[in-house]
Amino acid sequence: MALCLPWPVFRLAQHDGEGEPAFVTLVRDEREDGLDLVAWSARDPRRIARRDGAAALLGEGMLRNPATFANGRPVRIFRDPLGWLRNDRNGLVIVDPIGAALRLADAPGLMAEDAAHARELAEMLAPHVAAERIVAPRTTLRAA
C-alpha cells in the first residue's frame, strides 16, 4: 500500500514491513479532471500526503463553483478526510496549508468543525484568510 512518509509526498511501499495502510483519493479540478492523488493514513487520517504536490485541498474543485458560496454560505472545512467522507464530501480538507491559504484567500467564508478548529484554521491560513471570515457552528461555541 501507500507509504505516507516522508511528508508531504507519498510513494508506494515496495517491501514487506514498509509503509502503512492508506486510502488514496483522487482530487479533481473544477472540470472534474484529475489533479493529484492524496494519500491519508487509515490509522491516523490527519496524516496526509500528496503524490505530485499539485493539490492543496481535498474537494478543491468546488472552490471554482459559484454555487459553493451562494447566498454568502461558507464552505465547510473538515479536520480530516473521514469527517469529509461522513458528510458526503460536502466541503474541503486542507492537504497543504500554504497552497490552501492561497486558494481560500478570496473565499467569502469558511466554516470550521467547531470553535477550536476555527482558531486552528485562523492561525494556519493567516495572513491570506482573515480570521473574521472563519466561522463555527454556534452550538459548538456554546459548548466550548
Place this chain on the structure above:
Amino acid sequence: MTSLPLLVITIGDIRVRYFAHPDGGPDWPWLAMGDVLRLTRFEHRTQAAFATIAPEEAREVISDDGPVRIVPDWYAYATIETAINFGRVHPGDLDLLKQGTRLALAVLLAEVPVEDWGAWFAAVDARPIVDLREVAP
C-alpha cells in the same frame, strides 16, 4: 439475533452483502467490510492490514454464516476508490456497488410507508448537515 442481508449482489466473482443499520434506525445501507476488501483485489496481506482498521462507526452483526463487520457506504466507497486509483479495480465496479446501495435502499424503504419517506430521509440527512442559521463568527 441474526441479521440477514438486505441484498446480496455479485460483482465479477465477488459477493457483496448489504445490511440495514445495526440499530435499525434510518440510514443508508451498510456493507460487509470483508466483501468490500475482497472486491479491492489487493493482495491478501494488504487486505489483512485494512481489515484491522475500521471507522468508529463500524459494527459487527451475526449473519447466517457467522459474524460480519459492517461499515457505512461512504467508507466502502473510499476503500474501492483507493483500489481504483491503484489500478486494481475498474471504475465500473464502484458504479455497480452504488447501484447495489440504491437497490438495498429500495428493500429498506419497502418496509416504510410511503407517507413516512420524507421523515425517513430527513432523519438520515439530519445527522451530517449543520443548520447554517446556527453559524457564528
